[in-house]
Amino acid sequence: MRLKRSMRWEARTLAPIISLFLLIVGTALVVPGFLKLSIVDGHIYGSLIDILHRSTPTALIALGMAVVIGTKGIDLSVGAIIAICGAVTAVLTASTELHPLIVLGCAVLVGMVCGLWNGTLVAVFGIQPIVATLILMVAGRGIAQMITGGQIVTFHSDFINAIGNGFFMGLPARVVLAAVIIAITVLVLRKTALGMFLEAVGGNSETSRLVGIDSKLLILMVYVFSGFCAALAGVIIAADIRGADANNAGLWLELDAILAVVIAGASLSGGRIYLGLTIVGALIIQTLTTAILTSGLPAQYNLIVKASIILLVLLLQSKVTQDFIKARVQSFRRASDA
Amino acid sequence: MLNERYLPVIATLLVFILLYGYGMVEYKGFRDTLVFTNLLTDNAFLIVTAVGMSFVIISGGIDLSVGSMIAFVGVLLAYLITGLGIHPVYAAIIALFTATFFGMVMGVIIAYFEIQPFIVTLAGLFLFRGLAYMINLNSVPIDHELLVTLSEIYVPLPGRGGLTFIAMAMLALLAIGVVVAKRTRFGLNVYAVGGDVQSAALMGVPVKSTLVRIYALSGLYSGAAGVIFAIYTGSAYPLAAVGVELDAIAAVVIGGTLLTGGVGFVFGAFLGALIQGIIQTLIIFDGSLNSWWTKVAIGALLLMFILMQKAIVHFSRRYSGKNPEPPEQPAMEKVETT
Numbered sequence: 212m213r214l215k216r217s218m219r220w221e222a223r224t225l226a227p228i229i230s231l232f233l234l235i236v237g238t239a240l241v242v243p244g245f246l247k248l249s250i251v252d253g254h255i256y257g258s259l260i261d262i263l264h265r266s267t268p269t270a271l272i273a274l275g276m277a278v279v280i281g282t283k284g285i286d287l288s289v290g291a292i293i294a295i296c297g298a299v300t301a302v303l304t305a306s307t308e309l310h311p312l313i314v315l316g317c318a319v320l321v322g323m324v325c326g327l328w329n330g331t332l333v334a335v336f337g338i339q340p341i342v343a344t345l346i347l348m349v350a351g352r353g354i355a356q357m358i359t360g361g362q363i364v365t366f367h368s369d370f371i372n373a374i375g376n377g378f379f380m381g382l383p384a385r386v387v388l389a390a391v392i393i394a395i396t397v398l399v400l401r402k403t404a405l406g407m408f409l410e411a412v413g414g415n416s417e418t419s420r421l422v423g424i425d426s427k428l429l430i431l432m433v434y435v436f437s438g439f440c441a442a443l444a445g446v447i448i449a450a451d452i453r454g455a456d457a458n459n460a461g462l463w464l465e466l467d468a469i470l471a472v473v474i475a476g477a478s479l480s481g482g483r484i485y486l487g488l489t490i491v492g493a494l495i496i497q498t499l500t501t502a503i504l505t506s507g508l509p510a511q512y513n514l515i516v517k518a519s520i521i522l523l524v525l526l527l528q529s530k531v532t533q534d535f536i537k538a539r540v541q542s543f544r545r546a547s548d549a
Numbered sequence: 550m551l552n553e554r555y556l557p558v559i560a561t562l563l564v565f566i567l568l569y570g571y572g573m574v575e576y577k578g579f580r581d582t583l584v585f586t587n588l589l590t591d592n593a594f595l596i597v598t599a600v601g602m603s604f605v606i607i608s609g610g611i612d613l614s615v616g617s618m619i620a621f622v623g624v625l626l627a628y629l630i631t632g633l634g635i636h637p638v639y640a641a642i643i644a645l646f647t648a649t650f651f652g653m654v655m656g657v658i659i660a661y662f663e664i665q666p667f668i669v670t671l672a673g674l675f676l677f678r679g680l681a682y683m684i685n686l687n688s689v690p691i692d693h694e695l696l697v698t699l700s701e702i703y704v705p706l707p708g709r710g711g712l713t714f715i716a717m718a719m720l721a722l723l724a725i726g727v728v729v730a731k732r733t734r735f736g737l738n739v740y741a742v743g744g745d746v747q748s749a750a751l752m753g754v755p756v757k758s759t760l761v762r763i764y765a766l767s768g769l770y771s772g773a774a775g776v777i778f779a780i781y782t783g784s785a786y787p788l789a790a791v792g793v794e795l796d797a798i799a800a801v802v803i804g805g806t807l808l809t810g811g812v813g814f815v816f817g818a819f820l821g822a823l824i825q826g827i828i829q830t831l832i833i834f835d836g837s838l839n840s841w842w843t844k845v846a847i848g849a850l851l852l853m854f855i856l857m858q859k860a861i862v863h864f865s866r867r868y869s870g871k872n873p874e875p876p877e878q879p880a881m882e883k884v885e886t887t
Contacts, residue, residue: 338855342808349795350848356841466671479665514679521672529662
């Protein structure tokens with residue numbers, strides 16, 4: 212029994228990693244020079260680095276989303292939070308003389324306040340997460356437009372632009388930033404009991420309350436963390452285009468983030484947090500996009516491919532399919548035993 | 550005694566009357582019937598979408614694919630009419646069949662593979678938008694004399710107002726929706742499934758086929774909304790109706806349907822969509838406010854109604870002496886056929 216469980220666990224873990232590997236190899240066969248890395252002016256360039264660069268916002272949001280989904284929640288408002296925090300960054304940089312670090316701090320703070328709002332609705336008022344975060348999803352872009360005055364605010368700040376497009380030790384600065392955040396999150400969740408508590412809350416909130424876990428506080432914190440991640444992604448996206456577009460910044464990014472979490476094998480009904488695999492999921496999504504674009508397929512295939520992959524993963528993950536496979540394997544074993 | 554189930558709808562009606570009354574007192578032009586009939590015409594596609602969404606939400610599910618479906622149906626119509634030269638009536642029938650079929654497929658995946666409706670319809674959102682892109686990337690006019698004839702149909706009312714064809718089509722679809730929900734076996738089954746899947750299954754409600762039909766119905770209604778939208782704008786654009794799914798969900802919730810399922814009124818969705826329309830109209834009449842206030846106002850209303858529902862559920866459970874919060878039902882997990 213014990214052996215069986217650990218084996219299944221490994222197959223689940225390996226699937227996204229193997230998919231990513233196959234995807235990269237496959238693309239490399241179709242697109243010559245896909246794997247090539249070159250160093251120009253001390254910075255590394257290449258398609259692989261480009262994938263890392265572009266997947267940063269998705270990876271950050273997916274990180275927050277993985278933790279939220281682990282507690283049986285969902286955060287639909289991250290796209291709106293991205294728009295709000297991008298707007299805050301752009302307006303503060305363009306119209307005040309504040310130090311960029313303070314601007315960054317303000318944007319992150321605003322994102323965390325948005326998360327606190329979601330968390331309060333979910334944890335204190337007991338509203339279902341889909342509904343609670345829907346409110347900010349509907350109103351958030353309106354708020355972002357109020358901040359920018361309905362215009363696309365452009366700005367220039369060397370420090371903030373460096374977050375979007377700069378380099379740190381040869382690697383894109385935003386990739387380094389995201390890697391640090393991911394590493395800290397993994398350390399905090401896996402080296403302390405926090406990760407176990409969160410999975411306990413996601414698995415059964417009532418039982419975890421009975422064993423003495425303050426599930427309300429944890430759920431509140433989880434949404435604040437998701438807001439924090441979305442805020443960073445918002446700053447990166449705004450810094451990337453040197454402006455804030457309240458209507459389109461981070462549009463449908465929440466869906467990409469959820470997709471990354473699902474690819475990682477986490478159930479949407481909570482109880483499991485796979486941080487590393489979620490990042491792999493985000494990389495798979497970006498590699499697919501890049502592969503579609505560089506292989507010469509029209510860009511409009513992107514959405515259809517994404518949709519087919521979600522459906523495929525979901526169907527494979529579903530209990531019905533797994534029971535069917537299990538039954539088949541068992542009958543096969545019985546047949547071979549006899 | 551007044552049933553507490555009617556309270557949300559009555560509150561919605563009050564909000565609608567208050568907003569309309571405010572408009573009549575404040576602006577002379579608002580007193581004309583033209584404002585009301587324009588409200589019906591301009592929000593026809595949203596109301597039709599919301600009617601379909603009501604069934605989904607009453608059954609405890611959610612359909613995020615409706616906005617993409619509207620765009621897809623519009624682009625498909627343009628292709629069939631302008632590209633292939635098919636008569637608009639046949640084109641509309643083909644489009645409606647396609648929409649119903651896609652809705653049914655999503656229903657099958659939700660019902661028979663037991664995957665959350667939220668993520669399945671999310672894949673649908675991607676897929677239909679992608680299909681719309683595949684057919685056509687640009688905004689194209691739909692030229693046919695039938696469309697001109699339809700736009701000339703006009704039933705004048707007292708004052709300057711009058712019912713357009715799409716307003717009448719919307720009212721007919723609304724009436725059908727109300728009758729189906731309240732007067733047919735299928736309608737009863739929808740309420741039963743939304744109330745408690747397990748009890749519904751034990752009482753002999755065909756849960757799975759009901760679910761399939763619900764999503765097929767939502768597909769049909771959002772397809773019809775797509776046809777109405779195409780007549781309304783006289784053109785097709787693959788990026789049309791982005792975010793309509795949120796407006797439709799908001800309309801249903803503001804209309805007094807519980808997002809947990811089991812309780813709600815199709816007619817409430819009509820009021821909910823009209824309230825959104827009236828907020829927009831008021832903002833246009835005011836002239837000094839910007840359009841993004843609409844989003845914020847809708848978000849605030851959404852919050853108000855959700856909190857009100859929460860309070861009603863809480864108090865009605867307390868006074869009827871049942872459990873204040875029954876344990877959450879994992880959808881259909883307990884219903885084993887073996």
